[in-house]
Amino acid sequence: MSESYVSLQDISKSYGQLVVCRNLSLAAKKGEFLSLLGPSGCGKSTILNIIAGFVRPDQGHVYVGDELMDEIPPSRRNLGMVFQNYALFPHMSVYDNVAFGLRIRKYPEGETKERVTNALQLVRLPGLEARFPGQLSGGQQQRVALARALVIRPKVLLLDEPLSNLDAKLRKEMQNELKLIQKEAGVTTIYVTHDQEEALTLSDRIAVLNPSVGKVDQVGEPEEIYANPSTEFVAGFIGASNFFSGGVKSIDEHEMEVQTDSGLIYVRRRPFKVGDPCLLAIRPESVRVATVKIQGKNVLEGEVVHRAYAGFSLRYEIMLPNNRISANIPITHSVKNLRKGDRVIIQLDPQDFIVMKRSLHTKGS
Numbered sequence: 001m002s003e004s005y006v007s008l009q010d011i012s013k014s015y016g017q018l019v020v021c022r023n024l025s026l027a028a029k030k031g032e033f034l035s036l037l038g039p040s041g042c043g044k045s046t047i048l049n050i051i052a053g054f055v056r057p058d059q060g061h062v063y064v065g066d067e068l069m070d071e072i073p074p075s076r077r078n079l080g081m082v083f084q085n086y087a088l089f090p091h092m093s094v095y096d097n098v099a100f101g102l103r104i105r106k107y108p109e110g111e112t113k114e115r116v117t118n119a120l121q122l123v124r125l126p127g128l129e130a131r132f133p134g135q136l137s138g139g140q141q142q143r144v145a146l147a148r149a150l151v152i153r154p155k156v157l158l159l160d161e162p163l164s165n166l167d168a169k170l171r172k173e174m175q176n177e178l179k180l181i182q183k184e185a186g187v188t189t190i191y192v193t194h195d196q197e198e199a200l201t202l203s204d205r206i207a208v209l210n211p212s213v214g215k216v217d218q219v220g221e222p223e224e225i226y227a228n229p230s231t232e233f234v235a236g237f238i239g240a241s242n243f244f245s246g247g248v249k250s251i252d253e254h255e256m257e258v259q260t261d262s263g264l265i266y267v268r269r270r271p272f273k274v275g276d277p278c279l280l281a282i283r284p285e286s287v288r289v290a291t292v293k294i295q296g297k298n299v300l301e302g303e304v305v306h307r308a309y310a311g312f313s314l315r316y317e318i319m320l321p322n323n324r325i326s327a328n329i330p331i332t333h334s335v336k337n338l339r340k341g342d343r344v345i346i347q348l349d350p351q352d353f354i355v356m357k358r359s360l361h362t363k364g365s
Contacts, residue, residue: 080149
């Protein structure tokens, strides 16, 4: 925790019988973009509101820098927050919306004007000071809300799904803009989202929240989270995964042989012992599909049970003995014309498997 700037220590919060989080600890480094990622109901927004001071935890502590926040009211925490609906004042101009926090803090009008001008330049909205929120596009309203949060020069910027109301194209554009603005401002940012792709695109690190245990399952850089998920829940929630449950049958210098319901599967050696239960995961893009016999390990036969067109790729659902898996095949691939009922051969490279200890809880949704 030595590098942490925002620190949550053993936070618990319940609403009656509903446990939102349980003994949750998490830290954000100074200047980083940390995303809280998880499905609806996993406590992401509650955690953000605990940091902001709008919600009081049942137990635990919040630090920003070296300062304990527990007894400090929201108005004195100097944290900037952008809500899902932006919460702009419709009767105020863009200038007055952005200046609102400075005026509450009784800044001189000269300094207020300078800060508002700089904040609007930062979010690429110079010249729109006199407009009202109703005269702006969704993306422009989002930038005004961001400018209002940044103009007070907050210790931490808290973002609660601020892009969710935008259409798909604008949302992509704003992801890039938001990342650039955050880095230019240099402010520590904690971002709530349920969108895996958005978290992977924006974040320096991601904290994946599991609703079934009320805690963070894994924290890491996007590449690490995607390539090396630590639990079944993370592997299933970040992107798509095919799962095989089994037990280690044998181990040699380089590989393990795992007995699954679909047959023997070879994977890279991991710190397991013979007899250990384990869970194997492989991404759909790593499944090789053919209509003729393939030589090598992990060759299985199956039947196509579903086909879906996805632009640059085709997604096949393939039934194996006692398991159903997905395969993403480039549209240029030779097997692109497979149909429901076709028999296929698949191959799963031992190097492409993620190997985990068998989870005590099932995948969340």
